[in-house]
Amino acid sequence: MTVSASTAPPQEEAPRASTPAPAQAPALEAVPEPAPDTAPEVPPERRRGADTRALTQLLFGELKELRPGTPEHNRVRGALIEANLPLVRYAAARFRSRNEPMEDVVQVGTIGLINAIDRFDPDRGVQFPTFAMPTVIGEIKRYFRDNVRTVHVPRRLHELWVQVNSATEDLTTAFGRTPTTAEIAERLRIGEDEVLSCIEAGRSYHATSLEAAQEGDGLPGLLDRLGYEDPALDGVEHRDLVRHLLVQLPEREQRILLLRYYSNLTQSQISAELGVSQMHVSRLLARSFQRLRSANRIEA
Template sequence: MTVPTKVPDTATQLLGKPHLRDEAIEAWLPLARHLAHRYAGRGEPTDDLVQTATVGLIKAIDRFDPGRGVDFAGYAIPTIIGEIKRHFRDRTWSVRVPRRLQELRLAITEANATLTHSLGRSPTVADVATHLGVTEEDVLEGLEGARAYNATSLSTPISADGSTSLGDTLGGEDSEFELAETRVALGPALATLDEREQQILTLRFYGNLTQSQIADRIGISQMHVSRLLARALTKMRGELREGL
């Protein structure tokens, strides 16, 4: 790759001379494209990476100051790479995670590549932590956060014949959860009833017997069953109101 040796000194020199700025951008585009292709294959379209790298190049041209003693390439390369990394950090996460974890994930990825080459094996969590100067807990947190980088579609087939998708395995709304608190309070409320009242309630609501059938079962009149049932329900309502 060949790149030009000169670039207009500062944004001030380019003011009123847009053709010089355009010529500088055009001349250094091979550098931007080269850096963009270094990050290809990581889930982002190459065209998007080239566009992002070009934005970084334009920022470098507009901000470059030769008075700092750095040649343009030495200034432009980290500026372009920084723009590409921000693109990955800010736009490619399926679930938003703290920026610290996004940056840590990138650092862990680079450390894995470096250590695999130098060690001749896959690095351990301890290896990565030592290389980055962080704790093993930080590395594990970064790896956990990296799971948010990609998401799986709910329409993804999970059965051999493709008839079942991931979304089919998700549970629906369960109205029974709304009754859970009431059921918890029901036990103590039921315990306040006497033995006959408990028996009548059990036969009526669990045995699904009519009041006449209950009367025949326990040997009292249907009217008496009705009174006892009403009294038991009134007691329980009062207990449930106090308990909820």
């Protein structure tokens, strides 16, 4: 008997294993982020400065306990110098506009640093940079005052030149251009002549060779442009020699020479002037020349 598919009894499904519902994950509590460090970060330069000050204080404590001249004392002293060299470079940077090699300025400032180390007393409670800076700057200023300038400038003019430079920078910033001499003089309440003198004094650090060719303009050196050959210069020595020899002649022979070579008179005119013969005038002139030649040590 054929059973229709539609009338076939349904097959029972195998019981499925019951799968438990996944448990709900507990809610994660928000973990608070660590609070940012509110302390400002110390710049490396300031940190190095603090380290240098601490090292300097420690080395001075050791130096105090050592006897001068011993190898250990020299070692600690050298460490102090090396640790404080940045102080010298900082002071030397103030003189960068002087057109002097910075190595020379640092070397001079190091001499001031050594003097400050030898005189410093840590028991007085003063920081070493505060004590050493005036000594270092003073040594550098003394170097510029005594060794760098080609022409010595009075102290008052040098101090005024520093004020003129400062006023020039301030007025340049304020006006946006280079100030005039009158504006600088009005700012400092001094005369324009003093301002010009200060400017000239500022140029005395380096001398320019008169024979050096001018750069850029293709012109000859200052010596060729400012000087000239005086045609009468060669006669200066001769005139002085003749003046010295003439005073050794008798008065009448001096007059004859003056009439002949300064008044341009002939021998006939001289004879008429003096009331003597022309031959006698000629003999007197010849005798005068002979005396002059014999007294002239150069020709002799």
